[in-house]
């Protein structure tokens with residue numbers, strides 16, 4: 009099964025909340041946990057904010073957002089955020105934790121690190137003067153949720169596809185706890201600040 | 202985003218509610234710094250209990266206030282982050298630098 013959506017917004021900071029809410033609503037169809045949904049919304053916010061404040065620094069341009077959800081044994085959400093702004097001269101360097109070209113604006117240089125750690129894959133391509141494309145994906149593990157669902161409802165696992173794009177997008181009690189998955193700390197402060 | 206600022210003893214207590222992103226970060230920073238300068242508070246407590254979304258713009262805001270308090274010989278404490286916000290604080294290393302206000 010496959011579902012998708014496309015969105016075009018002007019690079020105004022007021023659209024940051026709209027963009028993450030829209031992608032969040034799309035992703036909610038795949039029945040993510042509260043934590044998975046928060047990870048997706050935060051990562052989208054990072055990418056969109058970067059396009060606004062870095063990509064289109066002195067202008068207003070268009071930000072293109074595309075989302076795709078694919079369900080086979082697992083569900084994968086793929087999100088692309090693209091701008092036609094100034095581009096990044098050295099992507100590898102830009103992706104290093106704490107690297108920022110705007111320290112005087114109190115930027116922490118953590119945007120890419122957040123996307124990298126909250127999503128399963130992150131791919132950044134950029135060309136100076138042409139723009140930047142951030143492609144990221146995250147698996148929504150409906151496998152484990154099936155067992156959970158099976159015990160709770162008595163329905164067989166084959167019902168897994170039925171509950172995709174369907175019913176349960178509301179968080180449940182007890183789902184807010186955070187497993188230590190992929191939580192590695194890099195260090196603000198390690199540079200002696 | 203909504204923010205209540207109140208001086209309690211020597212501490213400036215900032216209660217944040219809503220979503221912190223770069224759209225609101227600058228205004229928040231202005232509000233907090235203005236009060237810090239007026240009240241000359243020895244410490245700053247940022248209550249994150251009502252924050253239901255935060256991205257790296259919030260990290261920048263917190264780090265900026267941490268540096269400001271350090272520069273004036275004061276300290277910053279954070280209170281009641283939700284699990285999602287705490288995950289971000291942990292990732293950034295801020296949790297190793299900034300103390301926690303445990304009360305309420």
Ligand SMILES: Nc1ncnc2c1ncn2[C@@H]1O[C@H](COP(=O)(O)OP(=O)(O)OP(=O)(O)O)[C@@H](O)[C@H]1O
Nearest residue numbers: 058059062063102108109115116117118119120257
């Ligand atoms: N869309 C973009 N267009 C142009 N430059 C970008 C773009 N995205 C990121 N960059 C560059 O990469 C750097 C690192 O980005 P990152 O999001 O990690 O940190 P930041 O935006 O500087 O700070 P923070 O995200 O913590 O507020 C930026 O400072 C900027 O120079």
Ligand SMILES: [Mg+2]
Nearest residue numbers: 054058119120
């Ligand atoms: Mg950023």
